[in-house]
Amino acid sequence: MKERIDHIFESSTCLTRRQVTDYVNKTMSREECLAAEHHINSCGFCSAALDGLTPQILKNMDNGFLKEHLSLIRPQVHLSSIAPTASGNLVQRRPKKNAKAPLVKTSSITAALLLGFGVLWYLQYGSKLEPRTNNSVVQKSVPVSAVSTGANLPGHKPAEVSAAQPQEKVVVTEASFHPATQPEQQRPQPLITTKPGEEQTTASKTEKPEANSAIETEKKATENNSDIPAAIPKPAALPVKEEHRATPPKASSKKEEQSPQELYESGKYGAALNIYKKQMSSNGSRSEQEAALQAANCYLKLGQKDNAVKLMQSLVETGNGSPRRQAKRQLKDLEKSEAE
Amino acid sequence: MKIQITLAEYRKLSDEELVHRFVHRNEPETIHVLFERYGHLVLGVCNNHLSDSVEAVAATQKIFLRLLDDLKRFKIENFKEWLFKDATDYCRQKKGLKNSEMRPIVEAGLQFSETLWSEQQVKTALAELPEAERSCLDLFYLKKMTYEEIAAGKQVTTKEVKETLQKGRQELLLKIELLQGVS
Numbered sequence: 001m002k003e004r005i006d007h008i009f010e011s012s013t014c015l016t017r018r019q020v021t022d023y024v025n026k027t028m029s030r031e032e033c034l035a036a037e038h039h040i041n042s043c044g045f046c047s048a049a050l051d052g053l054t055p056q057i058l059k060n061m062d063n064g065f066l067k068e069h070l071s072l073i074r075p076q077v078h079l080s081s082i083a084p085t086a087s088g089n090l091v092q093r094r095p096k097k098n099a100k101a102p103l104v105k106t107s108s109i110t111a112a113l114l115l116g117f118g119v120l121w122y123l124q125y126g127s128k129l130e131p132r133t134n135n136s137v138v139q140k141s142v143p144v145s146a147v148s149t150g151a152n153l154p155g156h157k158p159a160e161v162s163a164a165q166p167q168e169k170v171v172v173t174e175a176s177f178h179p180a181t182q183p184e185q186q187r188p189q190p191l192i193t194t195k196p197g198e199e200q201t202t203a204s205k206t207e208k209p210e211a212n213s214a215i216e217t218e219k220k221a222t223e224n225n226s227d228i229p230a231a232i233p234k235p236a237a238l239p240v241k242e243e244h245r246a247t248p249p250k251a252s253s254k255k256e257e258q259s260p261q262e263l264y265e266s267g268k269y270g271a272a273l274n275i276y277k278k279q280m281s282s283n284g285s286r287s288e289q290e291a292a293l294q295a296a297n298c299y300l301k302l303g304q305k306d307n308a309v310k311l312m313q314s315l316v317e318t319g320n321g322s323p324r325r326q327a328k329r330q331l332k333d334l335e336k337s338e339a340e
Numbered sequence: 341m342k343i344q345i346t347l348a349e350y351r352k353l354s355d356e357e358l359v360h361r362f363v364h365r366n367e368p369e370t371i372h373v374l375f376e377r378y379g380h381l382v383l384g385v386c387n388n389h390l391s392d393s394v395e396a397v398a399a400t401q402k403i404f405l406r407l408l409d410d411l412k413r414f415k416i417e418n419f420k421e422w423l424f425k426d427a428t429d430y431c432r433q434k435k436g437l438k439n440s441e442m443r444p445i446v447e448a449g450l451q452f453s454e455t456l457w458s459e460q461q462v463k464t465a466l467a468e469l470p471e472a473e474r475s476c477l478d479l480f481y482l483k484k485m486t487y488e489e490i491a492a493g494k495q496v497t498t499k500e501v502k503e504t505l506q507k508g509r510q511e512l513l514l515k516i517e518l519l520q521g522v523s
Contacts, residue, residue, distance in 0.1 A: 037486060051384070057387055061397065061400070
């Protein structure tokens with residue numbers, strides 16, 4: 001009796017899903033059913049569960065939701081998913097928006113810089129170059145005229161050359177020559193570009209018709225040159241040319257033939273000063289200012305500092321452009337030298 | 341060093357060991373085993389309270405997902421009891437009812453041992469029970485008849501037989517307790 005009563009109070013594990021399903025479906029054996037009911041008697045959980053369970057509802061039960069939830073909480077890392085991170089592709093580089101933009105930017109910056117430097121250079125030196133080019137033309141005219149006269153060439157016959165090529169015309173052509181204003185066809189190539197040796201050969205040949213034709217073309221060129229519009233600035237040496245035109249050529253008067261710059265360079269400051277004074281009174285404003293500046297330099301060389309200072313001061317007050325700046329600079333230099 | 345154990349080995353562990361492993365070792369397999377053990381029972385309880393299979397399935401899922409947090413938040417000594425109460429309370433809340441009071445699921449067993457009760461005490465307690473309960477207990481425990489057989493013999497439903505048996509068992513335990521107190 002005691003053995004039979006003992007199992008009334010036995011505690012057993014809850015019914016499994018299979019057992020519950022079998023019990024609900026009534027597919028259990030009698031022994032199994034008795035054992036299950038023994039447990040149901042002692043277990044309120046299983047008893048309450050069996051009250052609500054049907055064969056249909058047990059089919060709907062699935063533990064997939066737990067797997068999903070746990071995989072979300074603890075994502076499993078596979079080696080294949082690590083591989084790309086190990087290869088360094090974890091940090092993705094953003095594609096550049098405009099790959100060509102830096103090139104355009106740098107080129108535009110360089111272009112702007114170059115332009116700026118060009119403007120600065122012109123402001124600093126470009127305006128100074130203008131009288132130098134004029135001087136160079138004037139200086140250039142001298143050797144050419146010298147070539148034409150044969151002064152610098154050994155064994156040259158000046159008389160023949162002078163007869164073949166009148167000095168006045170040569171000077172005029174050289175002085176009036178301006179590469180910017182002359183068309184390519186009208187440029188007298190042999191007169192300018194010929195070297196002394198070549199010139200000698202041409203002079204020895206004395207091809208009068210060709211020379212005459214060249215002079216005629218030069219004359220035409222000078223006539224055409226007079227038609228150049230006023231907007232194009234004429235070189236400073238032009239007044240010298242006009243002077244030479246006005247005065248008849250004199251072979252003996254070398255002083256007049258020489259340009260004031262040449263005279264200045266050769267140390268004949270007085271003669272140069274005289275010419276500059278004439279230019280100051282007779283020419284246009286720009287050349288007048290340049291002439292005044294040169295005259296002031298001549299005064300300085302001659303030791304007449306007061307006159308030089310006066311001229312420079314007048315230039316500073318009334319002048320403009322590069323002569324005014326040069327005068328200002330020279331005045332400052334003078335003041336500095338005086339202070340020292 | 342963490343020792344990997346198979347799902348079959350997890351199934352051999354008790355509820356308390358599984359809970360401990362989940363809380364302290366964060367082993368998700370333990371939850372799967374606990375769901376295997378009690379998922380269908382929670383579903384049955386939910387369906388019993390809610391009377392809707394779809395809602396019952398959703399409630400079961402909700403209870404087990406909530407369990408993942410609750411296991412770490414609360415110190416649970418009797419997992420089965422706690423889960424049953426949690427499922428019942430959830431369904432009652434769902435229905436707009438107040439939570440049930442904690443009641444013991446397993447009334448017998450651990451509290452009684454051979455040394456604590458005697459054959460005479462049981463016989464005396466059985467004699468004091470009502471006739472319906474006593475006859476059911478006699479048919480079920482002594483004559484080893486199933487619910488259906490008892491229900492067929494008494495011309496009642498199996499549910500009524502089950503309820504009568506559970507009630508008679510509880511009263512028997514109470515009477516034995518009283519007899520022990522007197523003695």
